[in-house]
Amino acid sequence: MLSDRILKAEESPIRKLVPYAEEAKKRGIRIYHLNIGQPDLETPSVFYEYILASRPKVVYYSHSAGLWELREAFAEYYKRRQRVDVSPDHVLVTNGASEAILFAFSIVTNPGDEILALEPFYANYETFARIVGAHLVPVTRREENGFAIPEEREFSKVISSKTKAIVLSNPCNPTGVVYGRRDMEKLLEIAEKHNLYLIVDEVYSEIVFGGDFATALSLDSKRVVVVDSVSKKFSACGARVGCLITKNEEILRNAMKLAQGRLAPPLLEQIGSIGLLNLGDEFFEFVRNTYFRRVKIVCEKLERAGIKSFTRPGGAFYVTVKLPVEDAEEFAKWMLKDFNLEMETTMVAPLRGFYSTPGLGRDEIRIACVLKEEDLARAMDVLLEGLKTWIEVYSST
């Protein structure tokens, strides 16, 4: 008999429709994948150049906290791009942001403790909470008011002696909403009032379309743990190089126990990531502009189709949309099983799995703008045509 924690765990809402996609492909249907945050942009070649220049004869264990040069590169990057003073000692390199989240959850909670998650939230936070035996308690953000940070009373309602931290991503996956200085200060006030840690996942921090983004590190508080990664900003998802950054020495000292337990992050990708972090501002401009144009296309397509129930993203590369359907997951499944436009269909992520409050998100989807413009435009036309058909079918029955 396996553990309750794992048996009760849901499959990734982003990936659970994959079998239907595979079926569709077998039927010769082309699928536009707007369901997963895997960018199509080429990983900058400097990644390979650094690896080849180094090419260690023995692929050795790096320091458990990561290569010193990489920790320096992260610190330099934060100084240059985020205008915050971070020392390499504040940076612990991890197997992607995923492991940084796992470490943070494990360090701030005992089994049975609770973490407040601003929902909709990145669905995998739930998995990491299960592994450490902690529970995510939702505090809901609503599309109607642009997914703004809820008022303190919304937090107080659900805070107990078991509550240890608040977790959110900024820019937000799945909504693309960007939180600024005021929002971060508000969250820190709440954290201080209730003695909580503030865990902020900033893997999309370079993808901000103007407007005010503030890294939680700018709060300069010992309650803050920031999680980052090279995956999205450098289109290097497969590198699995992320980091945990905090100015809290006690957290760092204890995180090292976990880091030593799993020995080290992958060596070659650490070396390549040093090159990525040294890239100039023009690269980040290119990335930002690329996603800005794509998000614009998606929003315009939605508006032209008369869909107004979505919040124009200020960053990241996702658009969360409330659809005029009852069950967005059924619709998404139907798009793969029963619909095609000239042998093409579009795959999106139903948003229910991004909420832990039962019933919420049932009519919402997440669109990932990870295809080049013409494909993205076509993918949206196919999606919206499918939506029209679905609505006709269901209003006629």
Next chain:
Amino acid sequence: MLSDRILKAEESPIRKLVPYAEEAKKRGIRIYHLNIGQPDLETPSVFYEYILASRPKVVYYSHSAGLWELREAFAEYYKRRQRVDVSPDHVLVTNGASEAILFAFSIVTNPGDEILALEPFYANYETFARIVGAHLVPVTRREENGFAIPEEREFSKVISSKTKAIVLSNPCNPTGVVYGRRDMEKLLEIAEKHNLYLIVDEVYSEIVFGGDFATALSLDSKRVVVVDSVSKKFSACGARVGCLITKNEEILRNAMKLAQGRLAPPLLEQIGSIGLLNLGDEFFEFVRNTYFRRVKIVCEKLERAGIKSFTRPGGAFYVTVKLPVEDAEEFAKWMLKDFNLEMETTMVAPLRGFYSTPGLGRDEIRIACVLKEEDLARAMDVLLEGLKTWIEVYSST
């Protein structure tokens, strides 16, 4: 306030002496590192050849279970080298064996549950148990009888309704003892009698000096989870490519939830590892012979020094020795702080941290045979000279 689980976690016993080593280096002393299992052998160049031949333009997320070609390569390897029939579907690629252990612990236990660990055990099992909120319960193996698998009654004594699994490494880190078919059958009987899973870490399986090694997969039981890695057998520790292998579909299905949660293992090292797994038998012969000669040197040096309280390893590259000292950790520390022979000293791993029964292992150390022969011989001379001095100093006081 951080979690008890992390505050109570001990630092890696293998790495806690590192600060003293750094001090010694500053004083210009050369240190022979016999303290950590980082082989000095070159990683076979095929590792880089495969990466360069593929060199994906987008460093993408692989399938969460790992690249299919890598899963096939592991299955092929097991058929060819371990003579067991494993399908690629039985193989889940992980971030080193470390993550495979974490997944296994998380899948078979709920917080508060217990896992029986044959002590002395690989110290980091303790870290993974803490992360998932489970407890390791020791079942002791003793040097006096060659660290043999204890009798069933020794297990029954400590088994409760909370006990979910048995974990051990074979060949054993830290003792180098190799367990064969009979031992595995005995363990499976115990597991069946008490309804437990059997988790066997076989990362040293290629390093066996004759004698009878049996992979737990040969038991062909749904209770068995095997953990493996390219780290030791291919001298690719920094690749962080391991796997979880089981013929239990329920475990695999649920392990996938965890695998999807952390998205994917590192891409480039997965590609390189396909090349490693395709290496011919002569490579494994070279590795085995290399470590055999080294282990022989260490054992002979110990015997010539009149130290008989150790078990000649049948595999891996460690020798566990009971020293004629009261506190081996104090001795190991003293070797770094206060001793040198012509400006050289030797670093070893105190074994206390490999036991969870209080008091056990206090007079034991682990010697890792990871240096080339002349260095290893010199390292042992320095170690034994230091031991002589230490004993004189302490008998004279």
